[in-house]
Amino acid sequence: MKVHYKINEKDYSFEIHPGKVLLDVLRENGFTEVKGNCYMGTCGACTVIINGAPKTSCTVLAAQVNDAEIITIKGIGSVLKPHPLQEAFIKKGAVQCGYCTPGTILSAYALLQKNPNPTDEEIKRAIDGNLCRCTGYVQQIEAIKFAIKLLTEEK
Ligand code: FES
Numbered sequence: 001m002k003v004h005y006k007i008n009e010k011d012y013s014f015e016i017h018p019g020k021v022l023l024d025v026l027r028e029n030g031f032t033e034v035k036g037n038c039y040m041g042t043c044g045a046c047t048v049i050i051n052g053a054p055k056t057s058c059t060v061l062a063a064q065v066n067d068a069e070i071i072t073i074k075g076i077g078s079v080l081k082p083h084p085l086q087e088a089f090i091k092k093g094a095v096q097c098g099y100c101t102p103g104t105i106l107s108a109y110a111l112l113q114k115n116p117n118p119t120d121e122e123i124k125r126a127i128d129g130n131l132c133r134c135t136g137y138v139q140q141i142e143a144i145k146f147a148i149k150l151l152t153e154e155k
């Protein structure tokens with residue numbers, strides 16, 4: 001079957017097997033910035049934003065989200081023009097091996113789109129599905145708070 005998506009603001013059509021999960025369809029079509037690990041919906045590494053909400057792409061059938069708008073980590077910033085969240089994660093030492101980073105930043109990004117001034121509790125809740133075995137989370141929370149400051153200064 002054929003599916004259509006808008007990914008990072010560009011239109012794509014892919015021929016897929018109806019049983020494939022979105023994570024595999026994305027990676028097989030070059031979106032390798034989306035990471036796969038547990039394939040069970042528990043680690044959060046594969047998080048992307050689907051129609052405005054963060055979702056684990058390993059638990060979503062690609063066919064189920066035909067016509068969706070999808071954002072991957074490359075859709076919010078780049079090496080040359082990082083999003084304040086990406087900048088803050090680097091500045092605050094919130095990236096070690098980096099495997100969890102795209103998913104965690106996208107969960108934080110979705111939170112800030114809806115709630116630009118979250119409490120610490122709200123930040124923790126937003127990223128609680130993104131497991132990190134390296135940082136212990138403290139730096140990630142500090143980074144998200146620093147990004148909020150950067151975003152406020154940008155206005
Ligand atoms: S690979 Fe999807 S949640 Fe772990």
Ligand code: FES
Nearest residue numbers: 096097132133134
């Ligand atoms: S930085 Fe290594 S898993 Fe999070």
